[in-house]
Amino acid sequence: MAVRAETYALARPVPYLLEQGYSDAASSSGQTIQAPIRATGDGALVAPTQAGSTVTITDANGTEVVSEAAVTVSGDVASYTFAAGAPSTAYALGDGWTVTWALVIAGEVYTYRHGAILAQYVPRNVITAADLYGGDGFPELRHAVPQAQGERGDGTGWAPQIDAAYYDLIRRMLRDGRPIWRSREPTGYRGWLLARALKNAADAIPAPEGSQWARLQTRAYHRFRVAEGALRLSYDDDAAGVRRPGEGPIYTAPVGRPRW
Numbered sequence: 001m002a003v004r005a006e007t008y009a010l011a012r013p014v015p016y017l018l019e020q021g022y023s024d025a026a027s028s029s030g031q032t033i034q035a036p037i038r039a040t041g042d043g044a045l046v047a048p049t050q051a052g053s054t055v056t057i058t059d060a061n062g063t064e065v066v067s068e069a070a071v072t073v074s075g076d077v078a079s080y081t082f083a084a085g086a087p088s089t090a091y092a093l094g095d096g097w098t099v100t101w102a103l104v105i106a107g108e109v110y111t112y113r114h115g116a117i118l119a120q121y122v123p124r125n126v127i128t129a130a131d132l133y134g135g136d137g138f139p140e141l142r143h144a145v146p147q148a149q150g151e152r153g154d155g156t157g158w159a160p161q162i163d164a165a166y167y168d169l170i171r172r173m174l175r176d177g178r179p180i181w182r183s184r185e186p187t188g189y190r191g192w193l194l195a196r197a198l199k200n201a202a203d204a205i206p207a208p209e210g211s212q213w214a215r216l217q218t219r220a221y222h223r224f225r226v227a228e229g230a231l232r233l234s235y236d237d238d239a240a241g242v243r244r245p246g247e248g249p250i251y252t253a254p255v256g257r258p259r260w
Helices: 129-133 159-174 189-203 212-230
Strands: 008-010 016-019 032-035 037-039 049-058 064-070 072-074 077-081 094-105 108-119
Touching: 008 108, 016 094, 032 094, 049 072, 049 077, 129 159, 129 189, 159 189, 189 212
Parallel strands: 016 108
Antiparallel strands: 008 037, 032 077, 049 064, 049 094, 072 077, 094 108
């Protein structure tokens, strides 16, 4: 039996969120989902071959909403864009959906099945690298090497830290305990995303105690705790103006010492 010399994994740690009836007025299309594939040996992105690669999406009843549709490969990442307004409002909101990628890599077909949720609203990742060191970011990061990508960096930039912050937001909404498919736009979610991405970026830089980067990490931590307290989640069954609070800032110190 042949054994593959290299293995690849779908770098998607949370379910896909599919927005019911979404339409982008600027491009007259629906939302786009992606399948970043990474080599399990070194974590590098692996570009699938576009020809022959497909995606199939089924609803909670196992009905194919998208059947072996061709994918697009750009920047080493396979993606699929829904038609405007799809999935339509004919489908019930909820979890149990499945996204199945059949991607051609090095002449072989690799299949990846991943859970999905049909929701009425999906928060977008609104943070860019420029936001990290822009007006309300940390200017120190502009010329910093993102050490999480290697000793000298590899040109990836801060994208992994920003993506990780977005995935953390989805996890935060999922663990709130109420159906994410009934959620509305959270209050303060951009500030939360930015603060989380800043913390991820600061933590990616080696920081000896007392150094500039150690102080930056402390600032990033406290900023994130404040943003966590400002995040408010809301749902369809909430009364008007009601926002469920996020987790407030908590500071601890040894007994007998002042709290900062």
